[in-house]
Amino acid sequence: MKKGLTVLLALVMALLPLAGLAEIDPAEFKGATLNVYNWGEYVDMSVIRAFEKEYGVRVNYKTYESNEYLWLQMQAGDAWDVIVPSDYMIERLIANKMLQPLDKDIVTNLDQLAEGVKNLPYDPDNTYSAPYFWQTVGIVYDTTEIPVEEMEAQGWDAFHNEAYAGHTYMYDSSRDAFMVAEKALGYSANTTDEKEIQDAWEWLRTMHRTLKPSYVTDEVIDSMAEGLKWMAMVYSGDAAYILSENEDMAYCTPYQGTNVAVDAMVIPANAENPKLANVFIQYMLDYDASLANSQEVGYASTNARVLEELSGPGGDYEGNSAYVPRAGYEKDEMFVDLPTEWQAKQPDLWAKVMAE
Amino acid sequence: MKSFFRMSYPYILWIALFIVAPMVMILLYAVTRSGNGTITFSFTMENFARFLSDPTFLKVLWTSLRIAFLTTVFCILIGYPAALFIAGLPEKRQTLMILLLTLPMWINMLLKTYAWRGILMNFEDLSSEIRVFIGMVYDFLPYMIIQIHTAIAKLDPNLKTAAYDLGANPWKTFLKVTLPLSVPGIISGITLVFLPAVSSFVIPKLLGGGNYVLIGNLIETYFLVAGDWNFGSAISLIMALIIILSMYLTKKLDTTAKEE
Amino acid sequence: MGKKKPAWHFFTSGYLILVLLFIYLPILYVVVFSFNDSKSMISFEGFSLRWYEAMLENREMLESVKYTVIVAVIATVVSTIVGTIASIGLSKARPLIRSVVMEINNLPVLNPDIVTAISLMLLFLSVKIQRSIVTLTLAHITFCIPYVILSVMPKLRQLDDNVAEAALDLGANPWQALTRVIIPQIYPAILSGALIAFSMSFDDFVISFFTAGKDVQNISMYVYSMKRFNPSVNALSTLIVVAVTIVLVLANLIPALRERKNKKEEY
Structure with missing residues (x-):
């Protein structure tokens, strides 16, 4: 009897850590x-x-x-x-x-x-x-058009390279577009400094004039998987999918730093x-x-x-350079929520870049 | 007959609630200053000034009008002969043709646009402008043909016979009789094509490969991304005004055409 | 009429065939690629029914079809009834009132969809009505009624006023005058108004996008929300093409058959 009680007690003790879970009865x-x-x-x-x-x-x-x-x-x-x-x-x-x-x-x-x-x-x-899920923002590109070393050496500056004019997709998202410009200029992606934002805007306008990029949202995934253009700004997770569909494509996480997002x-x-x-x-x-x-x-x-x-070895994304986001790189940043005025101002400036 | 008029009360209430009130909301936002979600009643015209004084915005407006205009022109150029030839068919064939033209109008526009996207991917050399036009003309052509056909089919066949009797050749008969009398059809066709084409933004987005910012996109951006409802409302209002004005002018044109 | 030369006949038929080809090209394309074995929209890689199977397993897609139809049916029925009654009432209104109401009625037709959409969204948000299938349906009714009125009104104005008045004089109440005298005469216009309303509602994207709530998504919204193209949509479109063809053929056959029957009875 006493032994039985001890066993029962031991059982209860063993189950205790699971108590939080055990409360959930699916029928409820x-x-x-x-x-x-x-x-x-x-x-x-x-x-x-x-x-x-x-x-x-x-x-x-x-x-x-x-x-x-x-x-x-x-x-x-x-x-x-x-x-x-x-x-x-x-x-x-x-x-x-x-x-x-x-x-x-x-x-x-x-x-x-x-x-x-x-x-x-x-x-x-x-x-x-x-x-x-988590991700970085980077560049997916066609290695048959742009060699790996060339892209890695340029990073975000590729968006100012005249040689790629007409062959580029830019993601239509004001927050990400400004991040690209700010990183290319060596600023923080969370800057609220008037002058820095003005500089970033100028950087984007130069990109618009030199590259004539096509502004896209999620169409970029199918389009790059089909290899319609040479390069595109994408989220690493979408890049991982593009790379798995089209083996000519590679992913670059720019050396100037980028946004890490969760x-x-x-x-x-x-x-x-x-x-x-x-x-x-x-x-x-x-x-x-x-x-x-x-x-x-x-x-x-x-x-x-x-x-x-x-x-890892044998995994679905073994050797897929886009799958695991770069971690611990000092120039990478997470976004901080911008003050209200910039929440409206950035999309406004960005719309003007695209429409110019 | 007063009792009959009473029957329209429910509808008058309906339009007050769902057409007039929403437009008043837009108007209120357009003439007031910031404050997302709550209206602060400080009257201002700066939202309009901001749009009209910025060359970039005016360029967007111009691009939207230009695309809509060219779409309309192409629809007339392709649609008029089609309508004319259909009207020359035996009556049963005419009904069949009109049925065949109506059928695709029932298939979801987005689905058809996706199909065009696939088709046009086979032709890499086409410029994005041509892609957009193909998609736009495709979407609106049936409306144009049907409107013009209705106008031509209504014509009294005796008019043509009379012209022939007076010695006019078929070409001259067309120029002097059929064409002028089908103008109302063209005009209602324009209404059905030009107006929706100005504000269309889904087709340019899907087929233009992101090379176009049209006024519809701007409105979407300011409402959905920037959360700037005041400016978004002002752009909406400007666009609505332009359209209603051009509508008014077309109507004017229509009545003068009829008087002639 | 002058005899047409064969060359001319050849030219006109050729032109019409080209126009039809243009109009049916994307539809054929969708139908063909719905049987594609791969998910490519460019190359056909063998026959398969996998996208039809995928479609049947895709609950979200099937629900979007269900909601599209439910909303379109309700919007059509309500807008046809309200629109017809309103037209009859308006046709007897004083010209000033009538023209004012007609101008407002035209607004949703003239206004860009996105303006109508946003104005309705602002209305719902400002009076704190949760957007749902109800607001979506209200919005659809709102943009459908004007088309019904635009279709019914011209027919009404061609009617002889005296007939309805005679019916009233003969002791019919207004309801009888309406259902026995007026409506039978404008029936074809009501039907075509209803058809336009249905196709408008069925096809709408922009207004739905801004006025629907979390509980509902129509076909357009579903297609637009796809991040990567899902070829099941081709299978779905093919089935819609088939359904629409059947409905339209029936809609055109039935009146023809009825007419034939009526003619037989006349003799």
């Missing part, structure tokens, strides 16, 4: 709807379907294509349960009290995160956000189903889901093991 969510708003082409849909099946819920999964559009939707009061903004937008959402903290009793998989993506300045203790899952303050949202985030952080998502999408996983396996 049966029939619920979870509203998830993510970037386009940023998930393996079969993962979503598996989650639905496991918890007997319905995921209303919609996509957006820019942080600014997401911000507009949030201001409009749309009640999403999980959204996946980038670092600087998370900073803005926290500052505006539009997020709620993660339930760390449920979201325990944060310990699977890779070192480089944890506890970053926009959310120092990952109180609100669970990193999902897109992380957060729960809005007005979420209708926060508990299920936490369960969903926990599910997406786990090894299996992370693996499937990163294989499908091409963006670098925030899950340490997945990142290592996919880029």
